[in-house]
Every structure is written in structure tokens, then in C-alpha cells.
Amino acid sequence: MERCGQRRGYVQxxxxxKNRYRYMYKSFSRIALIALIVVVGxxxxxxxxxxxxxxxxxxxxxDKADTSVEWNLILVNKDYAIPDNYDMELTELSNGEKVDSxxxxxxxxxxxDARMSGLQLFxxxxxxxxxxxxxxxxxxxxxxxxxxxxxxxxxxMAESYVSIPGTSEHQLGLAxxxxxxxxxxxxxxxxxxxxxxxxxxxxxxxxxxxxxxxxGVNNEPWHYxxxxxxxxxxxxxxxxxLEEYSESK
Ligand SMILES: [Zn+2]
Numbered sequence: 001m002e003r004c005g006q007r008r009g010y011v012q013x014x015x016x017x018k019n020r021y022r023y024m025y026k027s028f029s030r031i032a033l034i035a036l037i038v039v040v041g042x043x044x045x046x047x048x049x050x051x052x053x054x055x056x057x058x059x060x061x062x063d064k065a066d067t068s069v070e071w072n073l074i075l076v077n078k079d080y081a082i083p084d085n086y087d088m089e090l091t092e093l094s095n096g097e098k099v100d101s102x103x104x105x106x107x108x109x110x111x112x113d114a115r116m117s118g119l120q121l122f123x124x125x126x127x128x129x130x131x132x133x134x135x136x137x138x139x140x141x142x143x144x145x146x147x148x149x150x151x152x153x154x155x156x157m158a159e160s161y162v163s164i165p166g167t168s169e170h171q172l173g174l175a176x177x178x179x180x181x182x183x184x185x186x187x188x189x190x191x192x193x194x195x196x197x198x199x200x201x202x203x204x205x206x207x208x209x210x211x212x213x214x215x216g217v218n219n220e221p222w223h224y225x226x227x228x229x230x231x232x233x234x235x236x237x238x239x240x241x242l243e244e245y246s247e248s249k
Pocket of ligand 1: 170175176177222223224
């Protein structure tokens with residue numbers, strides 16, 4: 001009986017062990033399968049994310065702007081994109097537009113003096129986020145596509161008028177589009193005053209008609225960029241755009 005009992009016990013425990021192994025094997029394969037799904041899934045997400053980001057950003061493989069220069073001289077254009085980690089403190093203007101806090105005093109002084117001269121002007125646009133610039137670009141591409149151009153043609157045309165996201169000076173917070181309040185002053189009056197005086201406050205007309213080939217941007221008499229008084233005076237005196245000035249440094 002005793003032996004039999006032992007035997008029975010042995011058989012039973014052997015069976016239970018087999019079951020336990022089977023159970024453990026099932027659990028392990030389940031865990032392995034889950035781990036595999038997690039690994040493969042994250043790889044797919046990463047590759048997909050990178051692919052999307054490159055497509056959205058337009059600037060895959062572009063050089064980044066040199067941020068080792070003085071902050072006011074950072075050069076951003078079709079060849080040099082704003083580095084991803086670029087950060088600035090912003091000050092909000094009375095109309096809700098924002099600019100880099102460091103240019104605010106000079107901008108205010110320039111506007112005060114322009115108003116003393118009888119002009120009425122305002123900042124139509126200051127700082128833009130990456131998403132703002134992206135939206136402007138997409139809107140323009142859609143306009144051209146609606147006009148019958150292919151996706152590729154539309155993108156190319158839009159890029160000749162709108163800065164590629166990541167390459168707009170507005171994203172630096174150092175540029176402002178200045179418009180006339182046309183109920184008081186004409187656009188021409190405001191643009192002429194800015195052209196003659198902005199350098200005194202450290203601002204330059206960034207995209208003038210005689211520098212289009214270098215800047216890659218059409219004439220924009222409203223777009224002013226802060227570079228600091230010293231640089232602005234130098235650029236005005238020698239008729240240099242920021243690309244030429246940066247190269248001469
Ligand atoms: Zn602008």
C-alpha cells in the first residue's frame with residue numbers, strides 16, 4: 001500500500017510537473033511573443049516617425065545655422081535651417097504679435113520715432129512657430145494645386161515665395177513684417193521711412209530687390225530683421241545683405 005501510495009504519488013507529481021512545464025512553456029512563448037511585438041512595433045514607429053518628420057520638415061539633410069555667432073547675427077535662409085534646440089524669450093506686443101524680448105526696446109523706439117514723424121504703422125507679423133510656418137506653406141501649396149498644378153510643381157512654386165519651415169527668420173523672433181495703417185499713412189510712405197531710418201535702430205530691410213539672387217527671396221519692403229546697430233550701420237553703408245555681411249566677417 002505504502003509503495004503503491006508512493007507510486008501513485010510519484011505518478012501524480014510527474015503528471016503535475018509535466019503540466020507545469022507545459023504551462024511555463026506557454027507562458028514563456030506568450031511573453032516572448034509580446035516582447036517581439038513590442039520591439040518590432042517600436043522599430044516601425046521610430047522609422048515611420050522619422051520618415052514623417054523628414055517629409056513634413058522639408059529640410060532633411062539641410063545644414064543648420066551657425067549659432068556660435070552673436071545672437072543678432074544668426075543667418076537663417078534657404079541653405080541654413082534653425083537648429084532644433086533654438087530657444088528664445090518672447091515679448092508680446094499690444095496687438096498680440098510676439099518678438100524676441102531682446103529686440104523689443106529697439107523696435108519700440110523705432111515705432112515711437114516713426115509715429116513722431118506722423119506715420120501710423122504696426123507689426124503685422126512677428127514670431128512664428130514651426131507649425132505656423134508649416135501651415136502657411138501647406139496653404140500656398142494647396143492654392144497652386146487647386147489652380148491645376150501638380151503636387152511637385154505646386155511645392156516648388158510655393159517654396160519660391162514662402163520660406164521652408166525651419167528657415168524663416170520669423171521663427172527666430174528677430175524679424176517683423178511692418179505694415180502701414182493705411183487710413184493714416186500709405187504703404188510707400190512707411191516703407192520709405194523704414195528704408196531710410198531702420199538701421200539707426202539696428203534693423204535692416206532683409207530682402208531688397210537688388211539682392212534677390214543672393215537671398216533667394218523676392219523684394220519684401222515690409223520685412224525687417226534685427227541685427228544690432230553696429231551691423232545695421234555697416235550693412236547700410238556698404239549695401240550688404242546679411243549673407244554678404246556674414247561672409248565678410
Ligand atoms: Zn516677413
